[in-house]
Amino acid sequence: MADRITLKRILRLWGISARLDLAWLLRDTKYAIAGICADIISNLSTVSGVFLIAARFGGIGGMSADEVLFMMAYSTLVTGIFILFGSGNNIHISRIIGRGQLEHLFIQPLPLGVQLLTSGFAPFTGGSNCVAGVVLMAVAVSRLGLAVTFGWVVSLIAYLLATMTIIAARSYLLSTLAFYAPAAAEEISWTAIDGTWFMSTFPLSGMPLFIQIPLLTVLPEGLMAWFPSLSLLGRPPLGLTGAYPMVFALLIAAAAGYIFRKGLKHYVTKGSNRYVPYGFRR
């Protein structure tokens, strides 16, 4: 049996996650369709609210209505990718740690990183927001008359990767607390991700600096959609380089990796006296 982790192996692991997801969807299709529709409606209503305000007032804080639509499309894509790859509590990692369920991962002959990367892949139940994001993006790009070059698409992918890295790193950073206080911090990743998610769809252009700067550093909601969107439109805000989200992503990922490993060491040294038998596999 091969022990090397190759791209083929990762694709096979994504494949089995996709099969399980499809099987789950087909288990009870009417509830699954209801769930998918609810996800799309909930996400589109979040972004359409901001877009309708922008349309009514001819833009928000220096961003035109179509630019706001572009930002909403980016935000929907981010949400879609998050649900697509993070449907197994693999990004909401504090739940796995707090419930004492890491031991289910330890007994698999795979590196933890590979397990976490592949276990939450849900293309069938989690792909709808991604599709909605792509459609919205196509509409926004068309209305803005943007020239979609190969370089621009690569930039879009790079910004999406940076945003996803920031979301995951922030979750892992805070989730480390669950190693030390499993019951109290079980849901802290939810607070880290979903707790401030609505702020990420709000255009920060026109806001005073004392609001913009914290939202690009301490609480990086501005990097979820606003900063990357303006960078993709060719005018990164605050005179910063367009590479700022990538740099921030690298720094926060390095910090999260270091701190998470320390927490993991604590876990295997001290053990967990808590075990909850649900939620790690659906």
Next chain:
Amino acid sequence: MSRKGQTAMFPTDSAVSLRGVTKTFEQWQRDNTGKGLLKNLLKPEKRVVTALDDVSFEIGRGEFAAYAGPNGAGKSTTMKLLAGMLLPSSGEISALGLSPQKRRRALMRRLGVLFGNRTELWWDHPVIQSFAWKKAVWDIPDGQYRENLAMVTELLDLGDLLKTFARELSLGQRMRADLAMLLLHSPELILLDEPTLGLDVVAKRQMIRFLRQLNEREGTTIVVTSHDMDDLEEMARRILLISHGKIAFDGDFAALREELGCTKTAIVHFQDGTRREIAYQETKRVLREIAELDGVADVRFTQTSLEEGLANLFARWKERGR
């Protein structure tokens, strides 16, 4: 042997080897008074619990060993250390010649572990779907998977269970499915923590029969913990008793009975309604003695159960604070 020499010999070729393993945990302490609550905020009180205290033992390849002891004795801790889920405070551990802490991935390809109160099955999927997941994650070759699937389906009588959703299985069925899933990658060493927990008599018998067959036919090394001594005696040939983090007994069940002072008694009922109890060691001798008695109406043979003997022993250990 010098300590340096011991290290050079490690890891051994045994299926399981622990050498001078100590594992301590910290437990939070707090009383229910206002002062206690305040003290907990400023300087939490912690108590060090020694789960394993300089434990050393080896289990050879192909052995079926029982690992028993009272609650909190350190059984599950040992299992978790062997499965690479915990780091020891000190000492050396090897399973199949590999360090569980340093070679976790390589070891997990050859080791199977099952905790009776946990499941590896996917809750909202049929059992066969969980098996397919295991095949992909463990990268089990098609031929080996098919062969093992056929074997476990037959021996564990899975039949219709394969298509049943895990959440709809009874506890006994779930344990059988979990055990089957554990065996799909042909583990050389199996660690079972309370596998008969909560099972009814039929399910228990089925599980015990299967584990014995697996050990005898395939030569799989099995280490099993349980509180049920009768189950353990039926399954295993060797028993390690752990108490307060130390190995208190290591030998076969006959030696354990002797150690515990388990007595055998023949109760002879006479035709006149009287009875006589004869304590004995050798069955042949007591049968001869009974044959020479006049007016025997009935004979019943009893022996102190291991359970009873151990309960007395654990109580004595508790009294002595051992």
